[in-house]
Amino acid sequence: MSSWFWLTAAIGCEIGATLSLRASRGFSHPLPVLLLVCGYTASFYCLSRALEGLALSTAYAVWSAAGTAIIALIGIIAFGESRSPVRLLSLTLIVVSIFGLRFGG
Numbered sequence: 001m002s003s004w005f006w007l008t009a010a011i012g013c014e015i016g017a018t019l020s021l022r023a024s025r026g027f028s029h030p031l032p033v034l035l036l037v038c039g040y041t042a043s044f045y046c047l048s049r050a051l052e053g054l055a056l057s058t059a060y061a062v063w064s065a066a067g068t069a070i071i072a073l074i075g076i077i078a079f080g081e082s083r084s085p086v087r088l089l090s091l092t093l094i095v096v097s098i099f100g101l102r103f104g105g
Helices: 001-025 030-050 055-080 087-104
Strands: none
Touching: 001 030, 030 055, 030 087, 055 087
8 A cells, every 4th residue: 555545544534533532521431441442553554564665754743743733623624623724724734744755855
């Protein structure tokens, strides 16, 4: 499988784990805690597979930035978090940076 597939899987697992972290409510609900441990474990496994074909700097930057941007968007859409112009501009810059890293060589 391609390194970019593994990186995408790592991002998806990280997003699921982060949402489980929120749902665990301070680690007081066992099922979300189990899901977050499994999600972060799977995310790191997938990231390690992605690193077999990608530069560490690119893979880590895309993994962390994409996870951050997607979680921020989920927060805005699903949880009613701030939609300030500065916040939306910042998210746009993150997304542009991800594409720059992916297609910039």
